[in-house]
Amino acid sequence: MLAPSRSNLYIGLLCIVFAALLIFIWIPLDTDSGIVEKVRGRFAIGDALAPTIAACFILVGGGLLVAFERNGPNQSSLRRSHVLFMGKLFAVTVLSLLVMRFAGPLCAEIANLFRTDPIEYRLLRATAGWKHIGFSLGGILMVAGIIAIVERGFSLRGLLTAVLAVLAMIAMFDLPFEDLLLPPNGDV
Amino acid sequence: MGVLDYIWLGVLAVFQGPEAFTVFGISVSITVMMVLSGFLFGILVGATPGLAGPFAMAISLPILISIFGYSPDALLPVMGFLIGIMKGATIGGAVPAILFNTPGTPDAFMTTLDGYPMAQWGQAKKALRIAHFSSASGDTFSDIVLFVCAPFLAILVEAYLDLPEKTGLLILSLSFIAAVIGGSPGKGLISIGLGLLAVYVGTGEDFYPRLTMGADKLSRGFPITTAVLGVLIIGAVFKGLEETWQESRKGKRSIVVPETGDQKLRWPDIKRLLPHISRSALIGTGIGALPGVGSTLAATLGYSTARARYAKSKDADAAAFGEGAPEGIAATEAANSAVSGANLIPVLSLGIPGNAAAVFLILATETIGGFNPGPSVFRFSPDVINPELVVAFGLFTCMTIANLFNWTIGGVFMRSMGFMIRIPKQLLLPSVLLLTLTAIYVQETRIEAIWFALGFGVLGYFMRVLAISPLPFVIAFILGKSLEETARQAYSATGNDPFFLFNNPIALAFILMSVAVIFFTGRKAKKAAP
Numbered sequence: 001m002l003a004p005s006r007s008n009l010y011i012g013l014l015c016i017v018f019a020a021l022l023i024f025i026w027i028p029l030d031t032d033s034g035i036v037e038k039v040r041g042r043f044a045i046g047d048a049l050a051p052t053i054a055a056c057f058i059l060v061g062g063g064l065l066v067a068f069e070r071n072g073p074n075q076s077s078l079r080r081s082h083v084l085f086m087g088k089l090f091a092v093t094v095l096s097l098l099v100m101r102f103a104g105p106l107c108a109e110i111a112n113l114f115r116t117d118p119i120e121y122r123l124l125r126a127t128a129g130w131k132h133i134g135f136s137l138g139g140i141l142m143v144a145g146i147i148a149i150v151e152r153g154f155s156l157r158g159l160l161t162a163v164l165a166v167l168a169m170i171a172m173f174d175l176p177f178e179d180l181l182l183p184p185n186g187d188v
Numbered sequence: 189m190g191v192l193d194y195i196w197l198g199v200l201a202v203f204q205g206p207e208a209f210t211v212f213g214i215s216v217s218i219t220v221m222m223v224l225s226g227f228l229f230g231i232l233v234g235a236t237p238g239l240a241g242p243f244a245m246a247i248s249l250p251i252l253i254s255i256f257g258y259s260p261d262a263l264l265p266v267m268g269f270l271i272g273i274m275k276g277a278t279i280g281g282a283v284p285a286i287l288f289n290t291p292g293t294p295d296a297f298m299t300t301l302d303g304y305p306m307a308q309w310g311q312a313k314k315a316l317r318i319a320h321f322s323s324a325s326g327d328t329f330s331d332i333v334l335f336v337c338a339p340f341l342a343i344l345v346e347a348y349l350d351l352p353e354k355t356g357l358l359i360l361s362l363s364f365i366a367a368v369i370g371g372s373p374g375k376g377l378i379s380i381g382l383g384l385l386a387v388y389v390g391t392g393e394d395f396y397p398r399l400t401m402g403a404d405k406l407s408r409g410f411p412i413t414t415a416v417l418g419v420l421i422i423g424a425v426f427k428g429l430e431e432t433w434q435e436s437r438k439g440k441r442s443i444v445v446p447e448t449g450d451q452k453l454r455w456p457d458i459k460r461l462l463p464h465i466s467r468s469a470l471i472g473t474g475i476g477a478l479p480g481v482g483s484t485l486a487a488t489l490g491y492s493t494a495r496a497r498y499a500k501s502k503d504a505d506a507a508a509f510g511e512g513a514p515e516g517i518a519a520t521e522a523a524n525s526a527v528s529g530a531n532l533i534p535v536l537s538l539g540i541p542g543n544a545a546a547v548f549l550i551l552a553t554e555t556i557g558g559f560n561p562g563p564s565v566f567r568f569s570p571d572v573i574n575p576e577l578v579v580a581f582g583l584f585t586c587m588t589i590a591n592l593f594n595w596t597i598g599g600v601f602m603r604s605m606g607f608m609i610r611i612p613k614q615l616l617l618p619s620v621l622l623l624t625l626t627a628i629y630v631q632e633t634r635i636e637a638i639w640f641a642l643g644f645g646v647l648g649y650f651m652r653v654l655a656i657s658p659l660p661f662v663i664a665f666i667l668g669k670s671l672e673e674t675a676r677q678a679y680s681a682t683g684n685d686p687f688f689l690f691n692n693p694i695a696l697a698f699i700l701m702s703v704a705v706i707f708f709t710g711r712k713a714k715k716a717a718p
Contacts (some may be wrong), residue, residue: 043684047392050672061377068714069374076655084671085430146618148711150433156194165619186633
């Protein structure tokens, strides 16, 4: 028989430590005014009060978990598989976002190798085709990559779904609205 | 301007707004069409396992804002669409629950208990008709209660509660939400604390943006869309993907059972179901009016109450609850649908969202501007028109229109949605992730917004894994700024009294109630432990 999970106790203790760090280190060091400050001879609520109250909620919550709920039934625990799966998803998503961000400017640089008059991606970000490069490549990588993780293998069906999803989103956000910018065209 | 004048103005704002098209010379307004589109879209999304109303609301909002802009004229069409989704998704959730034993939305879980056995006997269409009739009845009842109670409650709040009491009320609401959502007051408080902490990053009154550790990108704080969509939607997408990944891919095929017997809902059936529907509608409305207490609890309570009654009165040959009793479907659907209207009582009268759908309605009003849900909405000013009150009655009109659509075409549309179960989750959810990130970018137009949303998504995922409900986080994020502002104003208004919460009897009562609700639910949790 498996030993019952003690996750409530660990979450509670972690929250108590986190709240203590907030109250005694982060908030005092990272706010300009204290809990209460004197402005022109009068006391006023400072910027540190609200985050301190937030920290108190975390502290009391952690305390309740330790005091009242540490032996609670059916405690869900964080397993290695959760972290591994999330790690894979996160990695694919981050990689896709990086592709999305840099694919357009990179294509412009590659095109410059074959051109006499250099082009700049920033000036092309409203031009059909150019403006879709980053979103399309990054989006397809994201959707197809995640499908491959969940299905435990790459599939043509996943790739086709990704292409269709990206095309649908371009049709939804880009074609009807001139003022909307697909990622990453607001940043380049 | 009297009450009736305001109601009439609200109705006119909906029907005489910008025209979509004319039919036989009669103008059909865009708002009416938006309610209809939202309602049909909501049924479609509700009928899709793995998706729910909030997904559709999150994805639609930036598109709607792009279409209608940020002017107050945009409020009714945008909110009408969202209200349509809210109502449509509620009835849509029953479709896969009855046909395939897979609840489309979490609220529809109890519907599977009797709906699926009925479908297995060849009574699927009848079960769907019962679900639709009960859902529409519960929803309509709850809306009527909302129309009557919200203005009344708002007027009471505005008349009797000053700044210290309002601060106390916000603290009580947060404590109550922490105590009741997710069944663990400790985890609820942690969720609230994290939400408050997130909203206070980069804000405040000092020149230096607090809690940013000097990072320039954090100096404007986290945009509300990144926190709400990140924790609620992206976190749910990650969790849904993980569950799909964990599930063995056995390729379970659903067996189509041929229809047998009468599939229509006849008057004797309705007469038999009405007591259960009425009781559940009352339970759902009562529960829905409390912020944070969700439709799942309403469905469970409605179902268990009906089961106890039914066991005493049922015929010997009638199916028991859990074995295909139509009364079980009726009790569940009436209760969970009655929550949706009543949940808007705290939103409109106090500005406190009670569930995920309400969170998105508040998000829409915050993004568009011109309407601040709270007691000031229901200020019946006799001399000058209060535009917020006109919008409020416009929203009530939109809800009534959505109910009319529900009663007329909702059932037919709902019964045709069985095919949505065939869309594999592993193909749908990654597309929803990209769609959500795109929607966030389109609204914020800076890549940091996507990183923030992704970070909140990871937080939402781990919160779900550890059974920490993300809803208190989101509600605290929404209410955090207003809590701080009200406290600052109360402090100044009471002559810098640091004990303003304790020197005022009503505020003190709210604070004591906050402590009591946490303490007693905490003790209850301890008693439940072995």
